[in-house]
Amino acid sequence: MHIGTEKTATSTLQKFLFVNKIELLKYGCIYTTSLGKYNNRSLPVCAYASARRDDYTKNRNINSDEALIEHQESLVASLAKELREAVDDLGPNLTAIFSSEHIQSRLVSIDEVQSLHDLLKGLGFTTIKIVIYLRRPADIANSLYSTSIRSGGVLCAPPLPGDGYWDRICNHELTLKKYASVFGAGNIIPRIFDANEFVGESIEFDFLSVIGVGEPACFQPVERENESFSSVSLAVLREVNEKIPRWIGGRLNPCRGGLSDYFKADPELPKYTMMAQRYTEYDKHYTASDEWVRLNFFPERDVLFSRRVPVYRESCITLLERKRVAKFISRVWKLQQKELLIMRAVRRRLRRIRKTSVGCDSVAVSLMVRINRIIYFCKKSSRGPKPYKGNAGIVYSMLGSPAVTPAYQSLVEIAEPRIDQWLFRLFEKDESPFRNEYFEAEVAYIKDTMTNIWCAKQAELIEVYSEIFNLTGRDFRFLERF
Template identity: 30%
Template sequence: MVAYLHIGNVKTGTTTIQNFCALNENKLLEKGCIYPQSFRITSRHWGLVEQILSPNKDKNGQVLKGLNGKEFKAHCDKKFIFSCEGIVWEFSKIEYIQQLKFFLENLGFYKIYIILYLRNISDLLNSLYSQEIKNNLQIDLAPIDPNMHSKKHIFDYKWLCQSYASVFGIENLKIRIFEKDEFFNQDLIEDFLHCIDLEVNKNEFLIPQNQNKSLNLLGIELLKRINQKSKDPNTIKFLSKIIEKYFELDSFHSHLKFSLKAQLCENYENFFSNSNEWVRCNFFPHKKELFRNQGIVEANNRVGFKDTDYDDIVDFVLEIVRLKNNTIKFLKEF
């Protein structure tokens, strides 16, 4: 059997790709591909990560949770498509990658292609920070020193490419640049279809909306303060959904694009510059630079808001929520 394993990177349109595949799984079957239910949690194959990281393995080094044997037997003539950015996110050691290959080969896959999208370091850093705020994560996804980043390996594109090449073979790597001008027909979905060697008309498929957008400057500052000021997780979740609805970044409000401090971004750009250059030389020798040079723009001061203004807005919103909760509680007791 043949597998196309889309491993990320994080913040490179993975949710859009996964939703597309899940939404069109019947159409993909007609085209000779399967986006299997096995190992799938919602629309991504997080179960593959669990297979490797789970401490409850059987004597063959495998866990059976999520495995649908009938699905593999019924579609052994089709191309299997797996997608989970958690593979890049969680597998910081080459041993995990080796175990993943061993596991897939035991399922019957003799040919495994790896699809990996790489994003400009500063853009990735900013997008991760936005996700940190949205999810109220208790980890620092933008430390000043790149060496101190808990997920340093996801920025080290040389390490990623070398590691997966050493395990799966460099000829089986499909390394893509996450930039519109680099996509096949300047479209992410068409680029992914091209990666899985499926030459079809995109219009034959249902196209999901873009998912998991970053927050704009106002959204970042508001939600960051809500996370700090409110200790109630339900309140944070409630307000987070509203903020995502109204304060996601779009082309009409580009002046509100958030960016971390320029010096911080430059630290990461410089730290991983040799890594990027190695990838360029080995996978994109025709390019002068791995990523389009767009400069590092510190956008935080474009809008004339002060810290006290944000604090006042958040205090006002939290007061509304407290009043709402008190009213509901009073009515229930009444």
């Protein structure tokens, strides 16, 4: 059972195990998927105390103890079925592989860890080994900050060491003691998260060597997952998160959608690094914990982790410039995402009506009225040169009809010149004293992100409008003429 920790290439390892699950069967191993396709995220949920609530339960509208217990019973039944089928195929001496970093980070008490142990024993497992990769706490905090922003967070920097959830992941002494007390110290296999110390310089092959399975050449490699973001990407996304929060009133914000997915890692830019002072604070806070781990599990090492502090690099884009970029992105996204949600609802209704063949003409007429109003608004907003009042001018001038050519490259050709013009106006004053060799790369990253967001949402709108017109039997060409 691979339990993490978080920010130790867990997504890459899980994808590797899933992609190679057929090869693993040759060695009598099954990588379970009933509790999650790649990440067995639902496995720790099976051991939650009945009163536990977190993002998992919130996303699934599990709001009562009874609802959580019912959900847990369903999960356990699915896992039991998968294991029975595996035993029928491979025999009783199979090895099941579980992987989820949330086992370590979400099971907060020894009682919950004990519940997980009892669950696995109840399913018939006789021997349970725990594999955990340990990373320098300061590096974990640095990487966790990136994840928090991509998940909709608005923190300006990683919190001070000792903060609740972050401490649970960074305090390796506490983790190892907790799992050793339940599963037995002899069943705990800690590994140092360092590519230079991995077998084959790969966490995938290192894990295979730990469980004693196969030759690396027999397994299909996978691409790295969750590459590190740059300072500018996190800074802009953080500002966008404030304008389009992930949660509203305890529920997922429908207008947010997959916004974070459009912010990508850029190999041309240096990775985000928190300030040297915060690195030092984390190293100092977890010195005793790291030393306990070294003495009990790695006595041959002089130190558990390197204490080298990476170079801190501030973004070349000022705070005011980032706020303006975030305002632009947020306006474009909200306008298009709201319209997309509305038209998807219309499309669903039309699909249902089409199945029954009742009332399609009246719906089509009312729909045409609505679409013509949208077109009129877009046409009126984009007619002639407009002054740049904040961001509204460029936003509305770009919001032409969704029925412009469906070719994505054509959308890019429409968007890029206008975004170039907007960025030129933004940066022409050269307000930042931090302009350096990365400035042009950061501006290019912002431009690509803004272009991709606008074009992707326009392409989605085109697809929805096209199907709507097909469902209503109306001629789509009049929109193309506009």
